[in-house]
Amino acid sequence: MPAFSLEPEQIAWCGELRTLAAERLRPLAEKGEAGHVNRPLVTELGRLGLLERLFTSGALDLCLMRESLAYACTEAETALALQGLGAHPVHAYGTPPQRERWLPGVSEGSAVAAFALSEPGAGSDAAALSLTAHPDGPGRWRLTGEKCWISNAPEADFYTVFARTTPGAGARGVTAFLVPADRPGLTGRALDMLSPHPIGALDLAAVPVTADDVLGEVDRGFRVAMGTLNLFRPSVGxxxxxxxxxxxxxxxxxxxxxxxxxxxxxxxQSVAHQVAEMALRTEAARLMVYAAATAYDAGAPGVPGRAAMAKLLATETAQYVVDQAVQLHGARALRRGHLLEHLYREVRAPRIYEGASEVQRGIIAKELYADVETLEAPR
Structure with a gap:
């Protein structure tokens, strides 16, 4: 099957998701408070079986869910995506007790997850993390530092927290920890952001963690982070x-x-040609997203580069299309409550989070030159 081809049942499912988003999810989203976790909305996503699919479906299904929900209700899309982003490290790298403790709640929408990677001084440069896991005896640490720009913070029920366990080791000295929100020393505050979904900062003052809280292996947390982002970057697209x-x-x-x-x-003619350009770019971005997701599901080589291309092209394209839509609608699109006013605020953030556009270009270039070195290697 070509990477860009969808089966009839997939197309039908996307239509069903759009209808569910418009009829059952959007009314709940409209009742939510901007900047806060909308737990009734998360619960309904669980009731509809969409959260469970985060752990039973592949990258392409994730993309189809996110695209379809975003079309009709961006708040529902974001709530679903944040559950997946925060809980995927537990699903993919967690121990059986960790998975049994948290994943059922995530699937049913009763437990809210969060992915705590970024820091005030380490956003795009994830290997520069400074939040430190200080040894506190065999198999024990104390986490001290700050996380910032964390979606669902400070209202999540648990966090995947990335901390430095080996100083001066760059990406090789980071460990992922599963940290419940009720751990002593963990506090947080909401941040007032342009986009309406919940984002906050976390303060960790000697928060206790043990070997039972490690996700994956000690000092191999960067692998957990990148494995999660390689899956979710195409779906951001x-x-x-x-x-x-x-x-x-x-x-x-x-x-x-x-x-x-x-x-x-x-x-x-100027308007018709502009609309044609908007359609052209949207379809091109869609095809690249589907191709990257299909490559991920197939275990094909070059997934980091493909994922970066998909996120880069799609997010930059969406910014362009929404901006042109506002221009063609005129002043009415700037009124509070208009669809395009909402999309104009929503569309800006994806060009930054989970790796800014500049970071994606760096990943693409790195992958390209790695391929060149392989081709030029002596035989």
Whole structure:
């Protein structure tokens, strides 16, 4: 099957997800408080079986879920994605007791997860983490430092926290810990951000953790982080594609109905060509996202580069499409409550989180040059 081809049942499922998002999830999202975890919304995602699919489906299914939900309800998409991002390290690298303790709650929507990687001085450069795990006896540490820009903080029930266990070792000296929110010394505060979903900072003052809290292996936490991001980066692109498609469809409807200069807005060649460009870029981004996800599911080589390309192209494309949609709608799109006003605020953040666009370009270049060195290696 070509990487860009969807089966009829997948197309039908995407339609069902859009309907569920519009009819059952959006009303709950509208009742939520911006900047806070919407637990009724998370619970409904669990009731619909979508959270469980985070752990039973592949990367392509994840992309289809995120794209479809984003089209009709970005808040539902984000709630689902944050559950997956925070809990995937437990699913993929956790011990049986860790998985049994937390994953059922994540799946049913009763336990909220968070992925705590970024710090005030270590956002895009994840290997520069300074939050430190100080030894506190055999198999015991105390976590001290700060995390920042953490989605679902400070309201999550548990965090995947990345801390430095070996000073001066760069990426090789980081360990991932599963830290319940009620651990002594763990506090947090919400941050007032442009996008409406919950983001906060965490302060860790000698928070106790043990070998039972380690995800994966000691000093191998960077592998946990990158393994998670390689899965979720294409799906960030899918989130962006869903927003771009919503903006494009709104623009098609508006330009077909809007009277301007003795005809409809769509009759102006400059407008028609702009809409065509928006559609072209959206479809190209969608195909790259699907191709990257399919490569991940197939265990194909070059997944980090493919994932970076998909996230980069899709997020930059969505920014362009939403911006052009606002321009073609005019002042009405700037009013609070308008779909495009909402998308305009939502679309900016994905170009930064889970690796800024500049970081994605660096990953792509690194992968390309690694391929060149392999080709030029002496035989």
């Amino acid at each position: 899918a989130f962006a594609v869903g927003m771009a498609q919503a903006a494009l469809d709104a623009t098609l409807a508006h330009t077909a109905e809007r009277d301007a200069f003795g005809g409809k807005l769509k009759d102006l």
